[in-house]
Amino acid sequence: MKFSKFCPMCGKENEVLYGDEKKLCAECYPRKHDLLDVPDEVKITLCSVCGRMKSHGEWIEEYSMRDQLLEAFSEFNEENVEMRLQFWEDDNEVTRVKVHASRDRIEDSYESRIEFNKTQCKDCARFENGFYKVKLQLRGEKDLEPVSNAIVDRAAEATNDSRKDFLSNVEKHDHGFDFYLSTERINKKILSVLRERFDPEIQRSYELIGEERGEEVYRNVVSVRL
Numbered sequence: 001m002k003f004s005k006f007c008p009m010c011g012k013e014n015e016v017l018y019g020d021e022k023k024l025c026a027e028c029y030p031r032k033h034d035l036l037d038v039p040d041e042v043k044i045t046l047c048s049v050c051g052r053m054k055s056h057g058e059w060i061e062e063y064s065m066r067d068q069l070l071e072a073f074s075e076f077n078e079e080n081v082e083m084r085l086q087f088w089e090d091d092n093e094v095t096r097v098k099v100h101a102s103r104d105r106i107e108d109s110y111e112s113r114i115e116f117n118k119t120q121c122k123d124c125a126r127f128e129n130g131f132y133k134v135k136l137q138l139r140g141e142k143d144l145e146p147v148s149n150a151i152v153d154r155a156a157e158a159t160n161d162s163r164k165d166f167l168s169n170v171e172k173h174d175h176g177f178d179f180y181l182s183t184e185r186i187n188k189k190i191l192s193v194l195r196e197r198f199d200p201e202i203q204r205s206y207e208l209i210g211e212e213r214g215e216e217v218y219r220n221v222v223s224v225r226l
């Protein structure tokens with residue numbers, strides 16, 4: 001024998017009702033409850049230079065609008081709720097997202113408008129300000145042009161791997177070249193190419209550049225002689 005259950009809202013007979021105290025049918029449930037808590041407006045922060053997206057304080061490699069929306073809305077997802085996104089641009093060129101949510105036989109949808117904020121990420125800002133951590137000085141009697149080219153090529157590859165690693169500037173002098181590098185990591189990658197190909201003499205020194213929170217801050221100077 002099967003017990004009949006009646007939804008108190010629509011009065012229809014159902015096999016399954018949903019909810020804790022006042023149980024409703026799958027159609028009435030979403031009129032009283034939300035499956036997901038999705039805000040009317042969602043802000044997405046992008047870097048205007050490299051196009052990366054800021055998520056939970058990190059700059060991440062999500063470049064397509066679809067992936068950016070998936071990332072931004074993932075934080076509204078709930079356990080056991082299936083979420084599907086639909087997005088489009090309206091007449092005023094505002095991006096809108098419709099979130100389709102379902103749990104068992106309950107279905108609901110929510111709409112949000114997206115606000116894209118453009119700013120500059122820390123790495124792009126550092127690049128623009130000519131930031132550097134390591135000064136690599138290339139010196140020698142030989143023709144240094146091919147060595148310089150090898151350094152520039154290796155630096156570009158390193159930047160492809162990580163935006164934090166970049167060649168901020170190159171200066172050519174009578175006695176050689178100076179390369180301004182953003183991190184010790186990119187410096188190491190370059191030095192290993194130079195060791196493999198040119199057998200250089202490498203010396204390190206440190207320049208005191210100031211104080212930060214009571215600690216002395218140094219910049220590394222690497223002298224490469226061929």
Ligand SMILES: [Zn+2]
Nearest residue numbers: 007010025028
């Ligand atoms: Zn009902």
Ligand SMILES: [Zn+2]
Nearest residue numbers: 047050121124
């Ligand atoms: Zn950037």
